[in-house]
Amino acid sequence: MTAQTLLAPTDRRSSAGRFSDQLFRRLMAGAALTVIVVLIATTVFLLQQSWPSLTHYGPLSFFHARWAPSEATVTSSKPNPYGILQFIYGTLMTSLVAMLIAVPVSIAVALYITNLSPKRLRGPLSSLVDLLAAIPSVVYGFWGVFALIPALGPIGNGLTSLSGFPVIGWLFQGPFFGYSIFSAGVVLAIMCLPIVTAICREVFDTAPVAEKEAALAIGATKWEMLRVAVLPRSRSGIIGASILGLGRAFGETIAVTMLIGNNVLTIPKGLLRTGATLPSVIANEFTEANQPFHLESLFVVAFGLLVVSLLVNFVGKRIVGRVSAHIA
Amino acid sequence: MLDQQLEGPLSSVTGQFPGARRRELTNLFMHGLLLLVMIATVGVLVWVLAYVAGQGLKYLGPEFLTQTPPGNPSEPGGGFLNGIIGSVITTGIATVLSVPAGAAAAIYLVEYGGRLARVTRFLTDILVGVPTIVTGALVYAVWVVLFGFSGIAGGIALALVMLPLVIRSTDEMLRLVPRDLREASLALGVTKARTILVIVLPTASSGIITGVMLAFARAMGETAPLLLTALGNDLFIELNPTKRMSTLSLQIFGNAITGFKAAQARAWAGALTLVVLVLLFTVAARLIARRSSVSRGG
Numbered sequence: 001m002t003a004q005t006l007l008a009p010t011d012r013r014s015s016a017g018r019f020s021d022q023l024f025r026r027l028m029a030g031a032a033l034t035v036i037v038v039l040i041a042t043t044v045f046l047l048q049q050s051w052p053s054l055t056h057y058g059p060l061s062f063f064h065a066r067w068a069p070s071e072a073t074v075t076s077s078k079p080n081p082y083g084i085l086q087f088i089y090g091t092l093m094t095s096l097v098a099m100l101i102a103v104p105v106s107i108a109v110a111l112y113i114t115n116l117s118p119k120r121l122r123g124p125l126s127s128l129v130d131l132l133a134a135i136p137s138v139v140y141g142f143w144g145v146f147a148l149i150p151a152l153g154p155i156g157n158g159l160t161s162l163s164g165f166p167v168i169g170w171l172f173q174g175p176f177f178g179y180s181i182f183s184a185g186v187v188l189a190i191m192c193l194p195i196v197t198a199i200c201r202e203v204f205d206t207a208p209v210a211e212k213e214a215a216l217a218i219g220a221t222k223w224e225m226l227r228v229a230v231l232p233r234s235r236s237g238i239i240g241a242s243i244l245g246l247g248r249a250f251g252e253t254i255a256v257t258m259l260i261g262n263n264v265l266t267i268p269k270g271l272l273r274t275g276a277t278l279p280s281v282i283a284n285e286f287t288e289a290n291q292p293f294h295l296e297s298l299f300v301v302a303f304g305l306l307v308v309s310l311l312v313n314f315v316g317k318r319i320v321g322r323v324s325a326h327i328a
Numbered sequence: 329m330l331d332q333q334l335e336g337p338l339s340s341v342t343g344q345f346p347g348a349r350r351r352e353l354t355n356l357f358m359h360g361l362l363l364l365v366m367i368a369t370v371g372v373l374v375w376v377l378a379y380v381a382g383q384g385l386k387y388l389g390p391e392f393l394t395q396t397p398p399g400n401p402s403e404p405g406g407g408f409l410n411g412i413i414g415s416v417i418t419t420g421i422a423t424v425l426s427v428p429a430g431a432a433a434a435i436y437l438v439e440y441g442g443r444l445a446r447v448t449r450f451l452t453d454i455l456v457g458v459p460t461i462v463t464g465a466l467v468y469a470v471w472v473v474l475f476g477f478s479g480i481a482g483g484i485a486l487a488l489v490m491l492p493l494v495i496r497s498t499d500e501m502l503r504l505v506p507r508d509l510r511e512a513s514l515a516l517g518v519t520k521a522r523t524i525l526v527i528v529l530p531t532a533s534s535g536i537i538t539g540v541m542l543a544f545a546r547a548m549g550e551t552a553p554l555l556l557t558a559l560g561n562d563l564f565i566e567l568n569p570t571k572r573m574s575t576l577s578l579q580i581f582g583n584a585i586t587g588f589k590a591a592q593a594r595a596w597a598g599a600l601t602l603v604v605l606v607l608l609f610t611v612a613a614r615l616i617a618r619r620s621s622v623s624r625g626g
Binding site: 018020021023024025027028029030031032033034035036038039041042045046048049105108109111112113116117125127128129131132134135136137138139140141142143145146147190193221222223224226244247248250251252253254258279282283286287298299302305306309310312313314316317 | 439454495550599
């Protein structure tokens with residue numbers, strides 16, 4: 001009897017509780033679903049906005065290297081004035097320059113922080129490198145124009161002397177005026193450095209202490225220890241970090257727009273000339289797009305950028321696994 | 329021959345120490361090189377901050393913080409008050425939209441789990457990597473096309489930038505809350521929903537706040553998505569979020585790319601203001617994280 005009277009109210013309460021519990025669960029699940037919805041909506045809406053242009057010109061006709069909105073007319077579909085090959089080229093080249101600088105530097109910095117620096121400096125040094133990621137893109141761009149480009153002048157001019165070499169000489173044709181794929185790439189390198197370093201740091205931290213001590217115990221120098229016990233097992237982590245850095249470089253907009261010179265007309269001859277990237281042309285022309293199929297073609301560019309960045313990030317994540325939250 | 333085969337880490341145990349001097353030099357050289365790269369990296373940070381501070385301090389002052397830009401951008405004087413207000417409004421809208429949704433999503437990931445949670449967690453990481461200009465284009469397509477350029481559109485775009493960051497940091501923090509706490513609460517007959525709201529969230533709160541502040545700082549510095557959504561308005565203070573609106577970042581961008589010295593001086597002062605705000609939030613977030621009741625082992 002007493003058991004019954006005790007149980008009854010509890011039962012009623014728990015069924016009410018169960019109902020609100022279910023409601024809460026549903027709400028939380030709905031919030032989780034927004035992530036999936038946002039990704040699908042991005043794909044669908046970008047495709048929808050670019051559809052008129054894609055069907056008018058045909059998707060394959062965008063793969064040439066001349067972007068001349070003023071030549072577009074409502075009726076003619078040939079030739080397609082909206083070629084995007086030079087933007088793909090610009091995006092690849094700026095990112096390549098960025099990675100060539102950022103990856104070795106990040107590896108060095110991460111090795112230094114995790115294995116060589118005094119223990120009490122590890123935290124502060126990591127925070128300082130992370131701070132590089134906190135500085136806004138527009139500030140990097142502005143700084144790049146006024147501080148970095150003048151400093152890069154001698155380097156750029158020095159690189160033009162490489163133009164005599166066969167094959168790679170093409171990349172270094174002068175003259176170098178500052179605004180260029182090269183300058184944009186250097187700023188991109190600085191912007192990608194924190195994320196690549198942060199992942200490398202985590203990867204290097206997972207190297208087993210026992211193996212490091214074993215290497216030192218048999219007489220390896222510190223550098224040899226890094227070479228035999230830390231670097232080999234970190235290879236895939238470094239590759240994953242580089243790919244995620246690359247994803248960042250592909251999508252970076254404002255700093256690149258301020259530094260690359262925005263030459264949309266053709267594929268630039270080499271790295272020291274002005275160019276344009278997929279994001280930079282969107283940022284530059286979006287709000288002033290007034291030619292036939294102009295805005296729709298910019299959405300084609302945006303859709304292409306989305307597809308590339310999804311692919312790159314998918315592959316990068318697969319390799320790195322999960323990266324912790326403070327690496328934004 | 330034998331010596332050559334044994335070179336590398338093993339060679340020292342042979343007692344001969346072949347090439348010991350060379351190995352020692354290599355070690356010193358690499359040590360020095362890594363130190364040099366480390367110094368150079370910190371040097372770049374110092375260079376950027378010092379340059380922005382040096383240029384910004386030339387004009388930053390009460391006038392800059394309390395006035396709007398002159399109608400003619402080539403004229404000296406004026407300030408970015410409208411942009412600062414616009415930044416507060418758009419980032420504020422973004423925070424209001426993204427934090428509850430992000431926290432709720434993270435609760436689902438950690439407290440309920442399952443297939444949807446696994447997929448969402450993976451896609452959150454992918455969403456972080458979507459270029460923000462693409463996010464801007466999305467908001468243009470779903471919102472601006474219907475309602476025009478506005479502060480709200482800018483806020484929505486920034487909310488989408490913040491959302492995956494908030495989910496990811498909250499996710500991490502919730503996972504650090506000890507299982508015992510949840511079990512103790514459930515054992516007392518408290519429902520799961522109440523356990524999460526009353527026990528789990530407060531325990532992780534300072535960590536969650538840290539993540540939100542970092543995401544907020546990130547959103548405040550964004551320019552690209554706002555170009556396509558809030559558009560900018562360099563003339564007057566706009567408090568109505570349904571109208572096009574300027575932000576600090578947009579004003580820096582707009583003034584920096586003009587050829588006018590006066591506009592660039594304002595842009596530098598704006599850049600310094602933005603950097604100071606962003607760094608304040610970042611550093612404050614770190615300090616809160618340090619006092620957190622649950623923490624990442626390191």
